[in-house]
Amino acid sequence: MRHPESQYLDMLARVLESGDPRVDRTGVGTLSLFGEMARFDLSSGQVPILTTKKVFWKTAVKEMLWFLTGGTNIRELLQDNVRIWTDWPLQKYRQATGHDLSQADFEQRVLDDEAFAAQWGELGPVYGKQWRRWLGADGKVHDQIAGVIHSLRHNPSSRRILFHGWNVSEIEGMALPPCHLLYQYHVSSQGRLSCILYQRSADILLGVPFNWTGAVALQLMLAQQAGLTPGDFVWMGADVHLYKNHVEQAREQLSRAPRPLPRMRLAVQRDSIDDYRVEDFVVEDYDPHPPIKADVAV
Template identity: 70%
Template sequence: MLNRHPEYQYLDLLNQVLEHGDRRIDRTGVGALSIFGAMTRFDLGAGAPLLTTKRVFWKTAVKEMLWFLTGDTNIQALLKQNVRIWSDWPLARYRKETGEDVSQEVFERRVVEDDAFAQKWGDLGPVYGKQWRRWQGPDGREHDQIAGVIDALRTNPSSRRILFHAWNVADIDRMALPPCHMVYQFHVSKGRLSCMLLQRSVDLLLGCPFNWIATVALQTMIAQQCDLEPGDFVWVGGDVHLYLNHLEQARLQLTRAPRPFPKLILKRRAENIDDYRIEDFEVEGYDPHPHIAAEVAV
């Protein structure tokens, strides 16, 4: 039991939702099986929790994390990097408000090529990046939560208040999607930086694997900036669900045996948290099973 592959934490969750999930109609109308409350823990010294029972396109997840860190909230910058994971929400809004049944390809091309169109239709509202880097207080002052975390880790690493979050109640109704990965808390012990992510809503098949490797990328960057080694990554899920159109894919994934976790490596030390680029990241020893395709529920 002690040598059980850590990826079984994920596979056990898949099985638990399939076997015991509460069937319900959700916001998307697709329907889901849902459980409440889950926790996993990974020692990053033993490898990054990049799933091996299916291929996870980790560069897309890391590009998204780097985009969050810029404070940007418009999908234009993402689309220019061929990251399309946020297109569904502004596209749905465009179709609803204009009545034009435009294809995703045409919509994305217009966002990339037409700055005025992008400004009107590509913005997601005050989502993650805005809250992380430019949280606006009642006095109008903006607060850079990421800078605050790094400063606290450098100056007061034993503090129990080293965290940031995105659930700004006053801004929720202006967001394309309220934050799912909400609270990131950090802990230092024996020169190692651990991170705990609280995620209120978890698309277990598609979203969760992205959230895990993206958070590990963030944890690794912050650790480097604070002269620490990455420690444990702890994940806590609230509403953990499988959409009804993902059940067969989950069952397929459960037939596969995990392979060794890879290492996530930073190839250089960036000057600051804003200086990282996707080219700075390398995944070493990743040998996953084939990708499993599934549709995003919007």
């Protein structure tokens, strides 16, 4: 039986070998494939946290927990030592003011000055806003996550157990339109909760490993809230791309043999989806290869 991580490595190799060269929004350029898929069985506790490089899984979980708060300002992330969203507001600040402030100094000002954070740390109506506070045309606010949990508990055979972030009327106001944009859930007759995540844009080297980790963490939380057990995690990628300044890093990762996937579990039973903390997640038997550094394309 092939290692589950081989799905990722095979996809990475296909992008390198036959990806379509494209000029992208960032100007960096990519090699791109369209339409990829991966499937993982979570029922044994094993989760697709990659082993061919170290994935900082706590950062991915913290990001998911931040999405669930409905937050849209990087100050909340920085207070939790998460810096993966800084690039976009920092770029906006530099372009607007002409000040070449370093990332460290910018982040410190966001942390120290609430007014500065309110002006320059805001990302617009990104993921959390749409997931928890989607504003309808009638003025009604929709909590999509609460709706998913209600359906899982009371109508688990529904084919409408999903949420998404592609709010057309608010796309222009977002620092970055949602990449992992639609999550749909399925409950089997055995009480197993499975998820399909559709991702329109997938940065295979940096983004996808984080997206998989965050999505699986959410799946575990939702399963616990609905009294279910984890089933399959299925990922569908549309534009799956490798940035051209990540080619050598991809080759390095492909030279490494995957190790056994780790296990993830929740250490406590929380009363609400809003009560989880990163300390509630336990990852066991994670023995990855060293991390691989690469620049984010903004």
